[in-house]
Amino acid sequence: MGIDLQFTKGHGTGNDFVLVADPDGRLDLSPEQIRGICDRQFGVGADGIIRAVRSANLDAGAAALAEDDTAEWFMDYWNADGTVSEMCGNGIRVYTRFLLDQGLAELGAGETLPIGTRSGVRDVQRNATGYQVDLGRWRLEPGETLVRAKNLAVARPGLGINVGNPHVVIALADEDELTEVDLTFIPQLDPDPAGGANVEFVLPHDPLVVDGVGRIRMRVHERGSGETLSCGTGAVAAALATRHWAGAGAPNQWRVEVPGGVLGVRMFPTEDGEHVSLSGPAELVFTGTLKLA
Template identity: 65%
Template sequence: MVAFTKGHGTGNDFVIIEDVNGENDLTATQVQALCDRNFGIGADGVLRVVRSAAIDEGAASLAEEPDAEWFMDYRNADGSPAQMCGNGIRVFVHYLLRAGLATLEPGSTVPIGTRAGVRDVMRSETGYQVDLGRWHLAGGEPLARAAGLSIARPGLGLDLGNPHVVVALASDEELDSLDLNPSPLLEPAPVGGANVEFVVPGEPLVRDGIGRVRMRVHERGVGETLSCGTGAAATALAVRHWAGTRAPDQWRVEVPGGVLGVRMFAAEEGEHVGLSGPAQLVYRGEIDLA
C-alpha cells in the first residue's frame, strides 16, 4: 500500500506521493491508474515529493541552487513527465509545509527543483506566489482549430518553461461553446505538443490598474482542466502583448476553478512573470499500486 494526499490549486487537482529518498519511481501505467477518475483516485497529474539529491534530474537543480532540497517530479495524467506546473508547485510547497518537510517564514522563499529549472515560492495574500522565471515568445503564430470553433484562429506561442499557444476569442459565448475534451489542432503542430489557452479579454480590459481576462485550457497529456497556472501566466502575457505598451503588468485571470493573479516584473537577466493563487489539501489515504 502507498500513502497519498489529494490536493488542488483552483481546481487543478493532483495526487501527491511522498517519496523523499527516491525509492518509488512511478511508471507511466501507475500514474495513469492513479489519475483515472473512474477506477483510480482521479487527478490531472501526480506530484512525487522527492529530494533533489535522490533523483537524477535533481542534479541540475542542485547545480543551479544548492538550497533546492526538494524536486517536484510532476507527471501528466497520461503518465508523461512535464517540465513545470504553476498550480502544482503551489500545492507541492503547501504539502511540504504541512508535512513538516520545509519551513517558509513570511518574506522568505523556498527554492523548488523542476524540470524547467529552480523556481522560488513565497507566501502571498491568496496563498502562494511562484516566480516562474524568464519567459519568451516561441513557436510563432500557429493556427488553432477546436471543436466548437467555426474557423481556425491564430494563436501566439509562448515558453514559460513549458510550451503554450494562446488564442483570443471574440466573446464569452464563443468561449463557453468550445468542446476542449478533444485536443485542439495546431498548424504547424509544435514538436512535443503544447498547452492551448482560449481567452476572452475583460470588458473593460483594465480596471483599477489591473488587467482582466477569462480563460479555458486544454493541457497536453491531460485534456481540459479547471485551471492551468503557467497557462494563466501565458494568457496574461499574450493579452498584454496584443494590447500594447500601455497595458498593465498586473492581471486577474479567471479560470473555471477560480481566480489566479499574474504579475510581470524586472529582474537582472530579463523580465520575469509571477503567479499567485491558493493551494489546498483535500484528503489522505492509501492505495494499492499493484
C-alpha cells in the same frame, strides 16, 4: 506483491493532483500506474501526480542543485496520461503546501523556498492569496500557430509563449465562443510543436483594465491531461499574450479567471530580464492509502 501508496489529494483552483512523499527517491511509478491513479472512475482521480523527492536523490535534480545548492526538494511532476511535464504553476504551489504540511520544509513570512523542477529552480513565497511562485524568464516563440478546435467556427492564429513549458494562446470574440468550444477534443495545431503544447482560449473583459489591473477569462486544454479547471502556467501565458496584443500601456498585473477560481499574474523586471509570477490558493483535501499491484 503490491505496495501501499500513502498519498494526499490537493488542488490549486480546481487543478488537482495526487501528491506522494518519497524523499529518498525509491518509488518508481510506471506510466500505466500513473494513468490508473489519475483515472477519475477507477482511481483517485487527478490532473497529474507530484512526487516529493530530494533533489540529491533524483537524476533530474542534479541540474537544480547546480543552479541553486539550497534547492533541497524537487517537484517530480507527471501528467495524467503518464508523460513527464517540465513545470506546473498550480502544482508547485500545492507541492509547497504539501511539503510544509508533511514537515519536510519550512517557509516563514517573507522567506523564500527554492524548488527544483525540470525547467529550473523556482522560488515560492507565501502571500495574501496563498502562495506566489516566480516562474522566471519567459519566451515569445517565433512564427504563428493556427489553432482549430471543435465548435470554433474558424481556425484562429495562436501566440506561442514558453514559461518553462510550451503554450499556444488564442483570443476569442465573445462569451458564446468561450462557452461553446469543446475541449473534450484535442485542439489541432498547425504547425504542431514538437512535444505538443497547452492551448489557452482567452476572452478579455470589457473594459480590459480596471484600477490598473488587466482582466481576462480563460479555458485551457492541457497537454497530457485534457481540459482542466485551471492551469497556472497557462494563466501566465494568457496574461502575457493579452498584454502583447494590447500593446504599449498595457498593465503588468493581471487577474485571470479560470473555471476553478481566480489567479494573479505579475510581470516585473530583474537583472537577468523580465520575470513573471503566479499567485493563488493551494488546498490539501484528503489523505489516503492506495494499494498498487
